Amino acid sequence: MSAGVGVALSPIFEDKVHFPGYLDNRVDLYSSESILIYLSVAGSVIPIRVLESDSIASVKLRIQTCKGFVVKKQKLVYGGRELARKDTLVKDYGVSGGDVLHLVLKLSDLLAIIVSTMCGQEFELQVDRYRNVGYLRQRIFKEAKGVVDLKDQELFCHGEKLDDQRLINDISKNNDGVIHLLIKKSAKVRAIPIEKDVELSVVASDIRPKDERDECEKQSSELCVVSEKLPDKDFLLESVIVNPKIRLPSALWDMIKSACDGLNKGNLPIRSTEGTGGAYFMLDPSGQKILAVFKPTDEEPKAVNNPQGLPISEDGEGLKKGTRVGEGALREVAAYLLDHRMNGPRSSSDDVIGFSGAPPTAMVRCLHKGFNHPEGYEGTLKNVKIGSLQMFRENDGNCEDIGPQAFPVEEVHKISVLDIRLANADRHAGNILYKKNSDTGQIELFPIDHGYCLPDSFEECTFDWLYWPQAHQPFSSETLNYIKLLDAEKDLDWLKFNGWKVPIEAARTLRISTMLLKKGAEKGLTPFAIGNIMCRETLNDPSMIEEIVSEAQQSLLPGMSEEDFLEAVSCIMDFHLAKVN
Numbered sequence: 001m002s003a004g005v006g007v008a009l010s011p012i013f014e015d016k017v018h019f020p021g022y023l024d025n026r027v028d029l030y031s032s033e034s035i036l037i038y039l040s041v042a043g044s045v046i047p048i049r050v051l052e053s054d055s056i057a058s059v060k061l062r063i064q065t066c067k068g069f070v071v072k073k074q075k076l077v078y079g080g081r082e083l084a085r086k087d088t089l090v091k092d093y094g095v096s097g098g099d100v101l102h103l104v105l106k107l108s109d110l111l112a113i114i115v116s117t118m119c120g121q122e123f124e125l126q127v128d129r130y131r132n133v134g135y136l137r138q139r140i141f142k143e144a145k146g147v148v149d150l151k152d153q154e155l156f157c158h159g160e161k162l163d164d165q166r167l168i169n170d171i172s173k174n175n176d177g178v179i180h181l182l183i184k185k186s187a188k189v190r191a192i193p194i195e196k197d198v199e200l201s202v203v204a205s206d207i208r209p210k211d212e213r214d215e216c217e218k219q220s221s222e223l224c225v226v227s228e229k230l231p232d233k234d235f236l237l238e239s240v241i242v243n244p245k246i247r248l249p250s251a252l253w254d255m256i257k258s259a260c261d262g263l264n265k266g267n268l269p270i271r272s273t274e275g276t277g278g279a280y281f282m283l284d285p286s287g288q289k290i291l292a293v294f295k296p297t298d299e300e301p302k303a304v305n306n307p308q309g310l311p312i313s314e315d316g317e318g319l320k321k322g323t324r325v326g327e328g329a330l331r332e333v334a335a336y337l338l339d340h341r342m343n344g345p346r347s348s349s350d351d352v353i354g355f356s357g358a359p360p361t362a363m364v365r366c367l368h369k370g371f372n373h374p375e376g377y378e379g380t381l382k383n384v385k386i387g388s389l390q391m392f393r394e395n396d397g398n399c400e401d402i403g404p405q406a407f408p409v410e411e412v413h414k415i416s417v418l419d420i421r422l423a424n425a426d427r428h429a430g431n432i433l434y435k436k437n438s439d440t441g442q443i444e445l446f447p448i449d450h451g452y453c454l455p456d457s458f459e460e461c462t463f464d465w466l467y468w469p470q471a472h473q474p475f476s477s478e479t480l481n482y483i484k485l486l487d488a489e490k491d492l493d494w495l496k497f498n499g500w501k502v503p504i505e506a507a508r509t510l511r512i513s514t515m516l517l518k519k520g521a522e523k524g525l526t527p528f529a530i531g532n533i534m535c536r537e538t539l540n541d542p543s544m545i546e547e548i549v550s551e552a553q554q555s556l557l558p559g560m561s562e563e564d565f566l567e568a569v570s571c572i573m574d575f576h577l578a579k580v581n
Helices: 056-064 133-143 250-264 328-340 409-422 477-484 488-497 504-522 527-534 544-555 562-577
Strands: 034-041 044-051 074-078 102-105 110-116 122-128 154-157 177-183 185-193 200-202 236-241 280-283 290-296 361-367 385-391 432-436 443-447
Touching (some): 056 074, 236 250, 250 290, 250 361, 290 361, 328 361, 328 385, 328 409, 328 488, 409 443, 409 504, 409 527, 477 504, 504 527, 504 544, 527 544, 544 562
Antiparallel strands (some): 034 044, 034 200, 074 102, 102 200, 110 122, 110 185, 154 177, 236 361, 280 290, 361 385, 432 443
């Protein structure tokens, strides 16, 4: 799940701002190219100037390296659109002098580590709670040069020696947990959680007051639910039935039942500190294990009840071009359904893991006071939320935490197949999880967060794995056989059978992307070559697939059908592919 995007702030004028200091003195504050941005952190305002020639990545890095803000998971939004292309220049997004951006750093995953030595010296660190003790040792050594000798460091908590691989989160579960640092002489380390949901905001567009905003477009799918009556209990969790002929795999039923039992035991949904929308961890009856992640449609980015304070979409468009607010949950389910739909005989109707490893996901409706209810909670049908419930898979972290060198080629390729097939507009290293087999040491990858797949256009396709060395390797025979059997028409029928009649624009995307994947694989192209056709090299230059679609549209005569259009796309695609090495 990606970092959150912050609340909108009113435009601020420079002569009314208290200047606590600029983030980077190397930037010419009065350069004609510079843009003034205001960073608001828990009520304080920090101005920062960036150059029009700065890339989005360099702006994020400048914020990241500012004292106190060491986390790397950031998202920038300008005019309701995420600035997702890290190598794109600020000016290419249309940001000019005087404009403001939205930015949030989720600091609730940080711990303020206050280190006190026997000599009376004290210093403070901010450490990601999901870092390990070894990393903490390195930070302490760096911050306390001359005071702490790294090789003599030993960390203890309640008398227990801490292994370097142990996570900080596993140690500091209380607000005032104490870690004892022993370096010949003892020292103590006190961990205090940083205030939750601290947001670093950069302002950008004029936002109307809430009572003047239009409600965003409701999701178009027709969904039949299990029942319309609320239970006697103060919560509800049940599957949304879209077709009485569908039998969910037993693993999904078990997940829903166990999550329901967890609510019955009083285990509250836990809202994730990451993400641009509302996402809630659902616990098992013991309260010790995460079973699933629930994402309500009305809490999606730019939806009416978004808990991150994002402005409500005025035209129904989501953060990514070609997507609609309120349809993210449908796309989450669609990604699982298409990954799970086997192209050959299914070994068991209860198989839940597909080719690319998308976690099992189902549409549910859920009622609980623990969700975001800005208008107040009444415990009635009014407060029932529909959304996706995705099985939580145990993992060792996401691919942002480690380099791609250790990833098996096949694991990268299986995700590339899914992303190309679904024209994913939001594939970054943070939403690919990894798990290392304790016996073999083999790493398995599995993709999450598919709320921006199957967009109406190819403009925002983003694949971080393009920059990984595995993407330059050819597909294996097993993967080629899988691709050969893909059928977009059967995929669309499968989605319709499961309750989503895909809009014509998104259906066209699936047909064209599947066509490209199959043609490219048959021609012997690598995932990089195919993905490069789908993704823009720069923000303002159309990708090759966009040019192919545009040429096909221009070649059509009035009255021609969708089949004629797709045939034109196929012919033009063949012409372009013949020139690809």
